[in-house]
Structures are given as structure tokens and as C-alpha cells.
Amino acid sequence: xxxxxxxxxxxxxxxxxxxxxxxxxxxxxxxxxxxxxxxxxxxxxxxxxxxxxxxxxxxxxxxxxxxxxxxxxxxxxxxxxxxxxxxxxxxxxxxxxxxxxxxxxxxxxxxxxxxxxxxxxxxxxxxxxxxxxxxxxxxxxxxxxxxxxxxxxxxxxxxxxxxxxxxxxxxxxxxxxxxxxxxxxxxxxxxxxxxxxxxxxxxxxxxxxxxxxxxxxxxxxxxxxxxxxxxxxxxxxxxxxxxxxxxxx
Amino acid sequence: xxxxxxxxxxxxxxxxxxxxxxxxxxxxxxxxxxxxxxxxxxxxxxxxxxxxxxxxxxxxxxxxxxxxxxxxxxxxxxxxxxxxxxxxxxxxxxxxxxxxxxxxxxxxxxxxxxxxxxxxxxxxxxxxxxxxxxxxxxxxxxxxxxxxxxxxxxxxxxxxxxxxxxxxxxxxxxxxxxxxxxxxxxxxxxxxxxxxxxxxxxxxxxxxxxxxxxxxxxxxxxxxxxxxxxxxxxxxxxxxxxxxxxxxx
Numbered sequence: 331x332x333x334x335x336x337x338x339x340x341x342x343x344x345x346x347x348x349x350x351x352x353x354x355x356x357x358x359x360x361x362x363x364x365x366x367x368x369x370x371x372x373x374x375x376x377x378x379x380x381x382x383x384x385x386x387x388x389x390x391x392x393x394x395x396x397x398x399x400x401x402x403x404x405x406x407x408x409x410x411x412x413x414x415x416x417x418x419x420x421x422x423x424x425x426x427x428x429x430x431x432x433x434x435x436x437x438x439x440x441x442x443x444x445x446x447x448x449x450x451x452x453x454x455x456x457x458x459x460x461x462x463x464x465x466x467x468x469x470x471x472x473x474x475x476x477x478x479x480x481x482x483x484x485x486x487x488x489x490x491x492x493x494x495x496x497x498x499x500x501x502x503x504x505x506x507x508x509x510x511x512x513x514x515x516x517x518x519x520x521x522x523x524x525x526x527x528x529x530x531x532x533x534x535x536x537x538x539x540x541x542x543x544x545x546x547x548x549x550x551x552x553x554x555x556x557x558x559x560x561x562x563x564x565x566x567x568x569x570x571x572x573x574x575x576x577x578x579x
Numbered sequence: 580x581x582x583x584x585x586x587x588x589x590x591x592x593x594x595x596x597x598x599x600x601x602x603x604x605x606x607x608x609x610x611x612x613x614x615x616x617x618x619x620x621x622x623x624x625x626x627x628x629x630x631x632x633x634x635x636x637x638x639x640x641x642x643x644x645x646x647x648x649x650x651x652x653x654x655x656x657x658x659x660x661x662x663x664x665x666x667x668x669x670x671x672x673x674x675x676x677x678x679x680x681x682x683x684x685x686x687x688x689x690x691x692x693x694x695x696x697x698x699x700x701x702x703x704x705x706x707x708x709x710x711x712x713x714x715x716x717x718x719x720x721x722x723x724x725x726x727x728x729x730x731x732x733x734x735x736x737x738x739x740x741x742x743x744x745x746x747x748x749x750x751x752x753x754x755x756x757x758x759x760x761x762x763x764x765x766x767x768x769x770x771x772x773x774x775x776x777x778x779x780x781x782x783x784x785x786x787x788x789x790x791x792x793x794x795x796x797x798x799x800x801x802x803x804x805x806x807x808x809x810x811x812x813x814x815x816x817x818x819x820x821x822x823x824x825x826x827x828x
Contacts, residue, residue, distance in 0.1 A: 381732045382672055385679045385725050397671060399678040401650075406671055422646060422655055423631055429648040430634045436685060444693050444706065446713035457693065457706045464695035476634050483630045 331410075333359035336374045337388040339367065341557035342505075342550075344400045344435070345388040350501040351404060353544040355411035361549070363387075401428045404498045413498040424492045427480065427499040431506055434473040438509065439558045441465045441565055451555075451562070462565035466517035470510065474525055477503065481527040488527045489534070496538075503528070504535035509559030514566045580659075582608035585623045586637040588616065590806035591758075591799075593649045593684070594637040599750040600653060602793040604660035610798070612636075650677045653747045662747040673741045676729065676748040680755055683722040687758065688807045690714045690814055700804075700811070711814035715766035719759065723774055726752065730776040737776045738783070745787075752777065753784035758808030763815045 333352060337345025339361075352359045363371040376383055378391055384398025390407070397403050405425050408414025414421050441462035445454040477491070486494035491503060507528065511518045522529055535541055544550055553559055582601060586594025588610075601608045612620040625632055627640055633647025639656070646652050654674050657663025663670050690711035694703040726740070735743040740752060756777065760767045771778055784790055793799055802808055 381734050383725075383728075384675070385682075385722070395668060395671075397675065399675045402671060402675045402678055405674070406667075418655075419644060422644075422651060425654070426631075426633070426646065426648045426651045429651055433634075440689070440693075444689075445709045446717070448713065448717060454709070457709065460694045460703070460706065464697065468695070468697060473634070476632075479632075485630050 331393060333357060333407075334362050334374075334391040335359055335388065336362050336371050336390070338371070339363040340551070340554070342509075342553065342559075343388075343557050346505055347400050347498075347502045348388050348390065348403050348407070349549075350505055350541065350544075351407055351411055351413055351498045353549075354496070354501055354538065354540050355413060356540055357411060364549075401425065401432050404428055404502070408498050411498075413496065413501070415493050415497070420493055424497045424499050427477075427491055428502060430473070430476070431499065431502045434469070434506065435509075435558060437465055437469055437473075438513065441513075442560050442562060451560075455564075458562075458565060462514075463567055466514050466565070466567035470514070470517055471521055474510075474521055474528060478525045478528045481531055488530075490531065496535075500531060500535055501541075504532050504541075507532045509553070512553040513559040513561050515561075516566045580641060582606060582656075583611050583623075583640040584608055584637065585611050585620050585639070587620070588612040589800070589803070591754075591802065591808075592637075592806050595754055596649050596747075596751045597637050597639065597652050597656070598798075599754055599790065599793075600656055600660055600662055600747045602798075603745070603750055603787065603789050604662060605789055606660060613798075650674065650681050653677055653751070657747050660747075662745065662750070664742050664744075664746070669742055673746045673748050676726075676740050677751060679722070679725070680748065680751045683718070683755065684758075684807060686714055686718055686722075687762065690762075691809050691811060700809075704813075707811075707814060711763075712816055715763050715814070715816035719763070719766055720770055723759075723770055723777060727774045727777045730780055737779075739780065745784075749780060749784055750790075753781050753790075756781045758802070761802040762808040762810050764810075765815045 335345065335348055335352065337343060362374060371387060374391065375387065375389065379396040382396055384396060388400060388403065389396055389398040390403050397406050405421070408421065408424065409416060414424055442451050442458050443454060444457040444461040451458065480491055481488050484490060484492065490496055491499045536545065553561070555561070584594065584597055584601065586592060611623060620636060623640065624636065624638065628645040631645055633645060637649060637652065638645055638647040639652050646655050657670065657673065658665060663673055691700050691707050692703065693706040693710040700707065729740055730737050733739060733741065739745055740748045785794065802810070804810070
């Protein structure tokens with residue numbers, strides 16, 4: 331079976347959640363747009379299966395099937411890559427966690443693009459300041475404390491989010507923490523002392539041999555200010571001295 | 580099998596996507612918080628299965644399993660209610676469509692809450708004007724034309740989004756169009772002439788006997804300004820005279 335991943339070639343973005351699963355499994359895959367550029371991405375999106383086009387990258391092509399939406403891709407790949415439970419209840423729980431991770435990823439994106447993906451950050455900066463203040467002082471904590479509680483309460487022990495073995499949701503949690511730490515180092519420094527199980531999980535994923543090798547390789551793109559997780563210092567709350575912004579009303 | 584749905588009792592919200600699937604199937608279900616109030620919702624969220632709590636409503640309880648995240652609930656219910664294909668490829672495609680519907684639903688919500696769910700609309704109105712302008716003049720069209728193309732290109736004929744029979748994604752598409760028409764009647768009036776297959780699908784769902792009976796019943800809450808789809812006339816673009824707003828930079 332050949333796996334082809336299609337995603338924007340210059341950013342980690344949502345493609346990284348899929349890439350981490352492929353890398354951890356050790357399966358051979360092609361990162362099509364990294365090799366062939368954006369025209370191949372556009373062609374793949376509209377022409378690989380004209381009746382079932384994805385709305386947006388990332389998508390994968392496996393045995394002629396075109397599969398889009400990050401959580402859907404991972405649900406499909408999970409059992410094939412040994413990264414999901416076999417039983418329905420377990421797969422359902424992992425999917426639920428993955429969709430909750432997807433929700434905070436969308437909110438992280440919207441801190442710098444709260445008005446429109448079609449406008450530059452500089453053209454929505456005042457809105458971004460307000461949204462990121464809410465994200466760094468309320469939403470991040472709400473999500474991360476939820477996930478901390480999930481790991482802590484795992485009936486199979488507090489090593490993973492779900493069950494007794496690594497799943498793709500753990501890999502996505504690693505990436506979420508990586509991204510939030512890059513984008514919001516001050517907010518994360520404030521929160522991480524209250525997240526011991528989550529940070530231990532993050533560290534354990536980073537040390538898995540295939541993930542460690544991947545992170546050192548040129549295949550791992552660096553974070554940058556075109557992706558989902560962007561480091562704009564003005565958006566990273568300093569809780570000791572909350573930033574002020576003009577009241578818009 | 581007993582189905583219990585837990586959701587905020589005063590709004591359609593994301594619970595409605597689950598409710599429509601339950602109603603169309605004709606299965607017996609309990610709408611717990613509608614009967615017992617918000618305390619039952621809170622108790623259900625934290626205590627029904629303390630090791631697998633949902634992050635937020637809606638969630639369902641089936642045979643002791645607690646299942647959250649709208650698309651995940653529907654993925655689970657789909658085959659049980661006769662509202663999803665049986666084969667993996669078909670289920671995967673329906674899930675992909677449902678997740679894309681979930682994306683536009685989130686964007687519709689953020690038109691009135693672009694800064695924070697924890698603030699009132701009036702406290703984020705200037706940001707809401709900008710975000711909804713982008714939504715009504717760009718994003719709505721991009722999503723809806725995509726879905727129109729999906730119905731039109733359906734290899735089994737242009738009656739449904741996926742395959743030869745109704746799926747939960749069709750019910751969700753009905754609800755999306757209902758909600759957008761309530762919230763943004765001007766923008767929808769501009770777009771619907773270009774969406775003949777989608778509007779025919781919407782009409783066909785509305786006329787299904789169980790859905791028609793449900794829509795007439797007191798179980799169907801009216802849209803209001805506490806839900807996801809809210810009608811604030813100032814957020815509904817008039818394309819003939821685009822609204823202006825202060826440049827925030």
C-alpha cells in the first residue's frame with residue numbers, strides 16, 4: 331500500500347498531524363507537494379477523484395481513495411498504522427479526543443486570523459490582540475487542563491491519552507504542545523507546572539526513536555509565521571501585566 | 580437500546596445535528612436537559628463516565644458509553660440509525676463531509692463571537708462586523724459552492740451528498756441551510772440561485788415525513804440569539820452596498 335500525503339509545502343500546519351502518524355509508523359510515504367510543488371497539490375485536490383474532492387488540504391491518496399479532513403484521515407490511518415485501538419469504543423474515544431484537539435488548533439489559528447484567512451495578520455492585528463488575550467488567559471487553560479485530566483484518569487495508566495498504548499491522538503497532543511510552546515511561550519510557561527502528565531506525554535513522544543529521528547531530519551519543517559502556530563510576541567499574554575487594548579465599543 | 584441526548588436546553592446549537600438524525604430514524608430517545616434542566620447536563624458531562632468525559636455538549640449516552648463531539652456522535656449513530664453507508668469508504672466520505680460542515684458551522688458561530696465565547700456580542704461587535712463581512716461575502720460562497728458541486732457530481736445521482744440514500748450529512752446540510760437562511764437572509768438570497776442541487780436537497784429533507792412532523796412539533800426549538808445561527812441584521816451583508824467599518828490598523 332502506498333501512502334501519498336498532500337499538503338502545503340512550506341508549513342507544518344494541519345498536515346503535520348498526519349505526517350507524525352506516518353513517521354511514527356515507519357511506513358513509506360510520499361509528501362507530494364514537498365517534492366512536486368503546489369501545482370501538484372492543486373491537481374491532486376481537484377483531479378484525483380473528481381466526485382470526492384476534499385475541501386482543503388491536507389488529504390491523502392491511498393489505493394485510489396482520496397481522503398480529506400485531518401481527523402478523518404487519522405481515523406482511517408489509525409488501525410492501518412497500529413496507532414488506534416481495534417475495538418469500536420476505543421476508536422470512538424480516540425476520535426473524540428482528536429476532534430477536541432482539532433478545536434483548539436482552530437482556535438490557535440484564529441488568534442492571528444480572527445477576521446479572515448484572506449487578510450494579512452497586520453490587517454487584523456487589533457482583533458488578533460483581543461482574541462489572543464482570551465485564548466492565552468482562558469481557552470488554552472480550559473483545553474489543556476481537560477486533556478491533563480484525561481491522561482491522569484486513563485484507566486490503563488497515565489502514560490497515554492487513551493488506553494494502554496500510543497495512539498495518533500498522543501502524537502497530535504505532542505504537536506499541539508509543540509505549537510503552543512512556539513507561539514505562546516509565556517502563556518505556556520504559566521500553564522505547564524499544572525500539566526505534569528501532559529508534559530510527560532509530550533516528552534515521551536519526543537523521545538520515541540522514529541519521532542526523534544524525524545524531528546532531527548530535514549523532513550520536519552521549522553515553525554514559521556505562515557503556519558497555524560505563529561510567534562507574534564504581542565499575542566503572547568504576560569499574565570503579570572495583562573496587555574491593554576482599545577475598547578472597540 | 581436507549582439513546583440519551585445531552586445538550587443545552589434553550590438552543591438548537593450543535594445538538595440539533597444529532598437531534599435531526601434521531602428524529603429521522605424514528606428511534607426513541609431522551610432529550611435529557613430539555614426534561615431535567617442544566618444541572619442534569621452538568622452531572623452527565625462529569626459523572627456518567629468520569630474517565631471519558633466530553634469537553635462540551637452535545638454528547639450522547641448509549642449502553643453506558645458517553646460519546647462526545649458532534650461528528651463523532653453521528654459517526655457512531657450513523658449505521659445504527661440507517662443513516663450511513665455500511666462500507667468503510669462510504670462512511671469515510673460521509674465523515675469527511677460532516678467535518679467540513681462542522682467547519683462552516685464554527686465559522687458561522689464566530690461571526691458573532693470572533694473574540695471570545697465568554698463575552699457578549701455587544702462587547703465584540705466591531706470585530707463581528709468585519710468577520711461577518713468576510714463570511715457573507717467570501718466564506719459562505721466557498722463552502723456552499725463546494726457542497727453544491729458535491730451533490731451535482733454524486734455518481735449515484737444528485738439527490739444526496741453521498742451515495743444513493745439519505746445520510747446524516749444530508750440532515751446536517753439541511754440544518755446548515757436553515758441556519759444560514761435564518762442568520763443571513765440577504766447573503767443567502769444572493770447565493771441560492773447558484774445552488775439548485777443544494778436547495779433541492781434542503782427541500783426534500785424538509786418534506787420527509789418524520790422531519791416535517793418534527794419541525795412542526797414543540798421539540799423543534801426556534802432559532803434565537805443565543806444559538807450558533809443568530810440573526811443580527813447588521814451582520815448580514817448587503818452586496819449592493821457593502822457595509823463599511825473603521826479600519827482597525
